[in-house]
Amino acid sequence: MKLKLSIILLFVLVCSLVSAQTTRNVSGLTRHDGFIPFEWDESKGELLFELTPTAMQREFLYFTSLASGVGSTELFADRSTLGERAQLCRFRRVGPKVLLISENTGFRASNGSAELQKSVEASFPTSVLAAMPIVSETNGTLYVNATSLIVRDAFDLVGQFERPLRATNGNIRPVPAGPDAPKWKLDAERSVVDMDHTRAFPLNTEAEALLTFTTDKPGARFNQPDARTLSVRQHHSFMQLPESGYEPRESDPRVGYFGNGFQDFSRPYNQPIERLLINRWRLVRKNPGAALSEPVKPITFYLDRAMPEPIRSAARQGALWWNQAFEQAGFKNALVVEDLPEGADPLDMRYPTIQWTNRSGRGWSVGMVQTDPRTGEILHAIVQLDSHRMRTVHNYWNVLQPPSANAEPDPGIFSELDRADPRLTEDEAMTRRLALLTCHEMGHVLGLDHNFVASTFGRGSVMDYFAPRVKIRADGTADMSDAYMQGVGSYDKFAIEWGYSTLGNEPPAAEAQRLEAVVERWNKQGVFWGNFEDPRWNAYDDGTDPVTWLKQVMPVRDALVKLYTPALMRKGEPWSDFASRYALIYLFHRYGLGAAVNVVGSAKVPPALVGDGNKPFEVWPADQQREALNLLTSALDPRELRIAPEVWSALVPLENRDYADNERFKSPSGYVFSPQDGARAVADVVVGGLLMPRRIERLIAIHTEDANAVGADEVIDALVKRAAADANDPLGEVVQSSVAEQLMALAADETATPETQAAAYRGILASQQAIGTSNPRLANEIERFLRDPKNNTPKPKPSGAPEGPPV
Template sequence: MKLSHTLVLLLFMLSLSAVAQRKKGDPEPAATSSPIAAKVAGLQKFPGYFEYYYDEKQDKIFLVIDKFDTEFLYVYSLATGVGSNDIGLDRGKLGAEQVVKFERRGPKVLLVQPNYFYRAISANKDERRAVEEAFAQSVLHGFKVEAEEGGKVLVEATDFLMEDAQGVSETLAETKQGNYRLDTKRSAFYLPRTKNFPQNSEFEATLTFAGDPAGNYIRSVTPSPSSVTVRQHKSFIQLPDNNYAPRTFDPRAGYFNISYYDYATPIAEPIEKRLLTRHRLKKKDPTAALSEAVEPIVYYLDRGTPEPIRSALLDGARWWNQAFEAAGYKDAFRVELLPEDADPMDVRYNVINWVHRSTRGWSYGASVIDPRTGEIIKGHVTLGSLRVRQDYLIAEGLLAPYEEGKPVSKEMEAMALARLRQLAAHEVGHTLGLAHAYSSSTENLASVMDYPHPYVALTNGKVDLSHAYDDKIGPWDKVAITYGYQDFPSGTDEKSALNNIIQQSLKTGLTFLSDQDARPTGGSHPYAHLWDNGKNPADELSRVLDIRTVVLKNFGVNNIKPGAPMATLEEALVPMYFFHRYQTEACVKLIGGLNYRYALRGDGQPVTEMVAPAEQMKALDVLLKTIAPASLMFPEDLLKIIPPRPLGFDRHREVVKIRTELTFDALTAAESAADMTLSLLLHPSRAGRLVEYHARDEKQPSLESVLDKVIAATVKSASKNGYEGALQITVNNVLLDNLMTLSLDPDASNQVRAIAYLKVEQLRNWMTERVKITANEDWRAHYTFALNRIRTFQNNPEDYKREKLLTPPPGAPIGQQEDAACQRF
């Protein structure tokens, strides 16, 4: 039957009206002319990189796969966190990025991860196939085909998208918080962050983990600890094009790297290849001394960051434009506030996240990278929000700013914000590809990639914080950015040009040393340290001890605000009492120290050189000051005004550990401080170097001579009475415990253990005589008990257990470890 023109027009207008009234986000009507369309009819459609559909009634996602055997990047992360630094499941935490592809296998589709650790960079397909078949791949998931048509298949992806990819259950178990399992009945997709774009598909799910809580960390941050709920984000990302030019890694240049084995390499060349990690950046005019970038690098700051912190972080992160300008770029690096409608988990945004936790801890800079080339696709910074409060507390301890009748100084906030600027620059630096540069503090603050301790001066006898932290990018940072990001004109010999950048920096006295060289426990490098200042570690420790003496002498009621409980003096006191801890770590590395560089053959750098004996002895003299009673004593006037904690103010991790139930324990605080020095000095690897270096050069101090000097300054020093004598006894017990521990340490060489054992035996003989001639009951008790410990140790060494010496509160003027998880490479 033929319809009239009027009726046709009326039906058309009604159709348009229905479309217009459809709300944004409602399911698009699906045609039923194909198997896939029939299966997804009535479901909400998400067109984009991988088209997918959401079934609201069943809370399921169906994925359309139209790209088989095409590699893409799969990334998972936590959109929301647990809130405990100790557990480590932070908001925004990235998981591993993986190159994957879909492969069809009969009624199944497999998500396959090729093995990019082993490759054959060759035009010969058989050569490539031989390597592919030699090493295992990983199948991450298997999907059942629900429908198919014209080369496309439809699979249900619900189970894959809701699995615990981030390992929340495993992390809770590893941190001894309890055994938890994913409860699918209390988990669901989170649609506000489930989105699709032309080059990336984003999925987010609320995951609930049920279990029996076993640890205090999870109890402290979860309203119902038996139910831990977070959101997990997963991304499918189109891999970058082939226009990025990888840059060969040089250990002297200050970058992280990726590595792989290329089995197509000629036998005369190294099979392991290393590429540095960096963003893609090109000049519009590579021949110009200063050129705009084809596409600048833009970072976005979390909108949840409050003022004045927001401005400080923006300022600090923007410092990097100084380095890019030095590399010949104009306005190539920008930092802006994250747009209101932007998703921080979206791979298109480099982000600086402001993350809250229940306790202070580290910040870190991570990246999403292309594992094939080292290209950074997304920079992802996590800044712990409690960091700024710790710096403020340190400033309160140093300045005693709450004098009655006087306005409160602005110096505390100024110092805390100055550190935040440096912290923002530091963590962003990691996401630009840069590693820690720990020798720069001895080179006049040459890099923001070092860990800076606040520089405190005494001006006319008063604490001066005017230069606590640097306010700019350092000269090494400019060298590193130039090395990694310089865009050379066509025809340039890149290898030669890059080497010239390093050679020029060496001529100016700049060096690069990183994490493994700076760690204090067994580290040997005299100039690469964490949280230190000054060119000479021993001289700086002596200076820091002088400052500490002044601060402790002046410490009192003016260090807390009027109306605060007197017991809270302890919070500000702790970082002052242990103010020297990091410079001590730097100084102790001179003992048995070895100066070296990441030298390449022919680059002119010194390779290795033992630290001069005189420098080691000077360092030992200063270290012994840290365990002398004069350094460990609290002023009596101060001890009288620290009462037990009042109701509502329980002891916590930021105050000293005690053995006196409620009252402040001055002797245990001294025990923690003494062990801080002696455990480092008697570390088995340091002791082993002393043995070896003295054997190679008799001018080098021997382990025996170092131990004899420590014993002479402690156990065998003239015994005092009262508080000073009690401190001597405390230190003696710490030394004896460390000596016996060293003599049994399986990581120590036999000769190290033998020498430590000999010193214990010599102390036994000496104390045996002292008991006979000592009248003071305290000292007789000390010697008698020490002798009993030695006899027990000697008679049953296999049953000997180290004394439980109490450790200092978490330190690192910032947190336990500011950014220990800085990078995942």
């Protein structure tokens, strides 16, 4: 009887299990087939992933991004902003859940034994991104609730709220928001899967969520309509691994490519464990034997439909300039630009896009890529072009030529550009700049880093930042005909040849030898990539060297200052626009000054390998350092800093507007512009740059090795003498205060070496003697500092100059 009952119970149990695995209630579910098929349960608001046995065994790529943006320059969170890094993932079933595991690709044993690979894998952590409950199972296929994976702050927007971006000396960095800043959190009740943008395709599945963030302490407004609530759409991409056949390329420190870095524990002990595989697209020649061949599959980018004309045509033109460089690598028509298909999503992995990005203020344009973390192969990319850029450039043109007496206002977005240069049309001026901008950002999504030394060999790369090349004609008008570089440069051709050329099926030794020959050939022509520390590494310069560039740009700046008068204003314009444009002219030489500062106490340090013929270290010639120092101190002359009375009286405040203007000086005197503020801005660049602790220590180190070299005392004495020369002038007093206070800050800097602090103290004593009784406030400040440096170190006053690059 017991045996019979047991058999019956066993039969019932087996039938129950079979029924659970072969039947599925699909009522009310909407199914979508694709790489990861999914079903949508409308009644529960749940997204169910279908995971077959095959899907449970395979690895795949996972990317995050933002589908809608915040539109603020305080956050790197614009529409179609890509997440920080790609992730190699897999699914793993554990009991009633399926885990999404992100593999650790930063540590590998690429050519090691299976045992070594397992050892490395077990030595470093993975990341479980989600634990998804199993809803049902049918014939081994699992249906899991993926809602928690999609509806989460995977982009870490809360982290950006806590560390917003700030522009400091032209660099964008996150900084703590402060203890009184609002604290934001994700509101799960108001966050949902957005099925309008969730789709599946054969090679990729795209999912999206509408996320809502809230705060109980409104204070930071990121353009949201309600102060306590901010909602954005976050995107998730799941992609099949690329087909085999892509050949990764190891980086070379003499060519500027971004890359995927990792430690390889299978490398021999006498080789570096760190490896970097460059980021580049897969390009294969149709005709491998031809000197120039079309690719089997070109790199295709799509133009955002929101981009207006003539910018749209300019962007297309600038992007296609790169085909000039690809011909150097043996490819014809390697890059193709098409219109984004109607209804297509730029974040769909199938559509690399050149996008028009809108923000509440002037911001950056960027190029972002999504790569295979195993190989560095670029799979998808987004170029974001800042829509404010045309307005900033418009201001540049707007300050250079007076309006025609009979001119009628032009309501178009390019109005007045024709007045920049009577020999250049408005469309030509703007489209040249936008084409160059697009070409630069396209360089990033082809894998290239910046090359800020390229200005020293004749506009050698679009990956440099060039100041507008402005010349002054004999009649005093501004010549803008060659303002912006058009087409790629010599370095761009070098970099693309090195990164993309291949003969096919070359043995590794032969490939390395061929690539070495490419580097040496270009280097011998004076075409090279720079070291970030090299004094030639400067943004917004445009000369053979920083000293020559400053000598060229100073007269142009002075001429522009004379040209910029209230007569430039048009009837019907707000007078406040005059002040909004003024910084562009007054600080036109800002980057020339900064580049010349970098020469003082410097050495050329190009990336070099032993035996490649490049000098790895060369102190900058002392006579050129002294020439730079003379030019820099002359820029502090009150005659260079002065503002004409008719200009000063036209620098009026904004009308009653509810938004800030980041292009303007922020005057400490409120609505009255302070001339001292302009002088302080120039002094910040020159004095602050020359008295940096590391620069002073470099001067000391170089002078120790060469007694004829420029020393720290020589630089400090030059600043003190310049400050004392015009101490009775109101603007000279600004310079005097800047020099003395920067010296006191340097002397009290605990990170500075004793030698640097000693040089600063000698400068303070010299300043004290030069001041005498002419500046009682500063004399008293120095006296208190000398008695108690720790508690009396002055904090230099900010200049109020616009943050970030004004070009």
